[in-house]
Amino acid sequence: MKLADTLKFASGSLRGSPTRTLLMILAMSIGVAAVVILTALGEGARRYVVNQFSSLGTNLVIMFPGRTETAGIGPGMLLGQVPREITLDDAEALLRSRAIKRIAPLTIGSSDVSLGARNREVVVLGSTADLLEVRQMTLGQGQFLPAGDIHDSESVCVLGAGIRKELFGVQNAVGAWVRLGDRRFRVVGVMAPQGESMGFNTDELVIIPIASAHMLFNTAGVFRVLIEAKSREAVEQAKSEAEQIMSQRHSGEKDVTVVTQDAVLATFDRILRALTLAVGGIAAISLAVAGVLIMNVMLIAVAQRVREIGLLKALGAPAAQIRKLFFAEAALLSGIGSVAGLVFGQLGIWAIAQAYPALPVTAPWWAILAAFGTALGTGILFSVWPARRAARLDPVTALARS
Amino acid sequence: MIELQNVSRFFDVGDQQVVALRDVNLNLASGEYVSIMGPSGSGKSTLLNLLGLLDRPSSGIYRLEGGNVTDLNDDQQARVRREKIGFVFQSFHLVPRLTAAMNIELPLILAGVEVAERKARVAKLLENYGLTDRADHRPDQLSGGQRQRVAIARATVMQPGVLLADEPTGNLDRSTGWEVLKLLEQLVEQNITLVIVTHDAEIGARARRQLHMLDGCIVADEKSA
Numbered sequence: 360m361k362l363a364d365t366l367k368f369a370s371g372s373l374r375g376s377p378t379r380t381l382l383m384i385l386a387m388s389i390g391v392a393a394v395v396i397l398t399a400l401g402e403g404a405r406r407y408v409v410n411q412f413s414s415l416g417t418n419l420v421i422m423f424p425g426r427t428e429t430a431g432i433g434p435g436m437l438l439g440q441v442p443r444e445i446t447l448d449d450a451e452a453l454l455r456s457r458a459i460k461r462i463a464p465l466t467i468g469s470s471d472v473s474l475g476a477r478n479r480e481v482v483v484l485g486s487t488a489d490l491l492e493v494r495q496m497t498l499g500q501g502q503f504l505p506a507g508d509i510h511d512s513e514s515v516c517v518l519g520a521g522i523r524k525e526l527f528g529v530q531n532a533v534g535a536w537v538r539l540g541d542r543r544f545r546v547v548g549v550m551a552p553q554g555e556s557m558g559f560n561t562d563e564l565v566i567i568p569i570a571s572a573h574m575l576f577n578t579a580g581v582f583r584v585l586i587e588a589k590s591r592e593a594v595e596q597a598k599s600e601a602e603q604i605m606s607q608r609h610s611g612e613k614d615v616t617v618v619t620q621d622a623v624l625a626t627f628d629r630i631l632r633a634l635t636l637a638v639g640g641i642a643a644i645s646l647a648v649a650g651v652l653i654m655n656v657m658l659i660a661v662a663q664r665v666r667e668i669g670l671l672k673a674l675g676a677p678a679a680q681i682r683k684l685f686f687a688e689a690a691l692l693s694g695i696g697s698v699a700g701l702v703f704g705q706l707g708i709w710a711i712a713q714a715y716p717a718l719p720v721t722a723p724w725w726a727i728l729a730a731f732g733t734a735l736g737t738g739i740l741f742s743v744w745p746a747r748r749a750a751r752l753d754p755v756t757a758l759a760r761s
Numbered sequence: 762m763i764e765l766q767n768v769s770r771f772f773d774v775g776d777q778q779v780v781a782l783r784d785v786n787l788n789l790a791s792g793e794y795v796s797i798m799g800p801s802g803s804g805k806s807t808l809l810n811l812l813g814l815l816d817r818p819s820s821g822i823y824r825l826e827g828g829n830v831t832d833l834n835d836d837q838q839a840r841v842r843r844e845k846i847g848f849v850f851q852s853f854h855l856v857p858r859l860t861a862a863m864n865i866e867l868p869l870i871l872a873g874v875e876v877a878e879r880k881a882r883v884a885k886l887l888e889n890y891g892l893t894d895r896a897d898h899r900p901d902q903l904s905g906g907q908r909q910r911v912a913i914a915r916a917t918v919m920q921p922g923v924l925l926a927d928e929p930t931g932n933l934d935r936s937t938g939w940e941v942l943k944l945l946e947q948l949v950e951q952n953i954t955l956v957i958v959t960h961d962a963e964i965g966a967r968a969r970r971q972l973h974m975l976d977g978c979i980v981a982d983e984k985s986a
Contacts, residue, residue: 364870375858670854673815674868674915675843677836754815758854 369687387696390646395704401635403720444580456600485572501548512570521562650737657745669757685746693738768821799974847916906937
């Protein structure tokens with residue numbers, strides 16, 4: 360018997376009992392759709408995190424005070440020491456490294472901003488002119504912080520788009536004066552609206568020169584230093600040189616932590632990939648259930664078609680041919696079910712994308728392949744027993760059955 | 762053509778052994794027209810199943826066209842059935858979801874014959890049996906006589922040397938039964954070996970050779986002119 364004829368015959372017998380066939384296809388497609396949608400969600404979460412990190416800026420290295428120790432409690436902690444602060448001079452010194460292109464020290468605090476009678480609490484970010492480049496932010500209006508000596512505490516500020524709207528409404532903000540704490544600052548620019556990134560809503564920020572922030576909050580330390588490496592290849596070098604420079608300046612002590620974006624990213628990537636696999640695996644259980652269903656239905660089909668099987672044997676179909684016919688039926692069922700499931704899955708993904716536009720949901724190609732393969736595999740695997748049963752039927756008794 | 766040597770068939774029913782055939786010896790020549798008659802339980806169906814390789818003898822030797830087919834494995838026997846033996850059943854055994862033409866085509870499909878040749882052979886048979894205008898009808902849209910004609914067409918589409926018919930007229934009214942019988946008898950003229958199992962003496966008497974069975978033995982072997 361030719362393959363095309365086998366498939367034709369099998370599809371004919373599937374069409375012979377349409378309700379059963381449709382139900383089987385439905386069960387299979389739900390399984391496949393579950394795998395596709397769940398892995399797409401996992402993959403979407405992974406991409407979301409990756410995108411968030413990329414939005415920090417490229418070739419980024421982050422330095423912060425203190426050493427994250429993994430070897431228990433250090434002597435400093437017992438003596439109640441706090442890690443030595445990173446000063447502005449320390450931050451500036453980093454630029455001596457040839458691997459480092461730009462730096463942006465950050466200090467963060469909260470304060471009241473007021474314009475006339477309008478007043479609200481805001482997060483104030485102290486930084487330098489290079490922050491715009493390092494964090495790859497976009498300016499909406501006016502100018503960013505002036506470039507110049509890092510120690511200059513000029514009374515200028517850049518408002519986030521949200522803050523500007525709340526304080527000024529439709530009025531022009533650039534050139535106006537606002538009060539932050541007990542100092543007055545001139546608005547030199549407004550950020551373009553850019554939404555949230557890594558927990559910072561830039562729309563709700565007020566950015567001032569770092570020296571001014573130190574005066575405002577009465578501190579001297581730097582919360583973070585964002586370091587931009589010259590190139591992607593220079594990231595590791597920038598990291599080690601930053602550590603070197605800091606330890607030289609802090610009398611040989613390694614009391615800062617420098618992390619690269621890639622290292623953090625890789626960790627998240629691994630965690631979320633594992634999560635996606637786990638979720639996909641759970642969804643695959645539904646495929647196994649669909650497989651058992653297929654077996655069940657095939658057994659019923661064998662019982663219902665005993666006479667037909669007997670006839671095929673009488674007409675000279677060898678046992679292998681009978682098995683092939685039932686395999687073909689199972690393969691068709693699970694094949695059509697898989698395709699339907701992929702379509703359902705893509706529809707589901709589309710619906711999720713409509714509901715949560717921020718989440719980049721797409722089913723990874725390996726998940727689609729795996730779902731398809733598992734569906735076909737279980738379908739055929741679970742039809743082995745019914746097919747063998749059909750092939751072993753005794754033609755005399757099968758034909759005699761009424 | 763067909764040669765049975767000391768063929769016996771036992772069935773185990775519980776603790777007891779039931780003898781369905783006992784030391785049957787039989788020679789059928791090519792183109793012979795034989796009827797097997799006897800009361801139910803006399804072993805005629807068992808004999809027909811053995812001749813059709815649907816069942817295996819418990820002992821004895823079966824030669825078909827000179828070759829010993831007793832010891833062939835299942836797949837080899839299936840091949841012999843496909844190529845050398847045609848079956849006509851009392852209840853037709855047509856596949857309900859297939860059209861008349863497709864039912865006739867079935868043995869050719871199983872044998873892997875090319876599509877073009879399949880269509881040609883099916884069309885010719887449909888014409889021979891006056892079924893051309895019924896080609897696309899499913900069995901439930903056909904009369905009993907038409908169904909049995911489709912079944913005969915299916916049994917002969919592989920041009921077998923032997924045609925085994927088990928009560929071919931059993932489910933048909935008298936006149937339709939005669940028509941079907943005439944069709945089968947025409948095949949004998951084309952040198953096919955026809956074996957008909959029946960308990961209708963009138964039908965059995967039409968065969969040139971009549972075997973009477975009782976308790977698993979052939980008790981009479983008569984030839985009429």
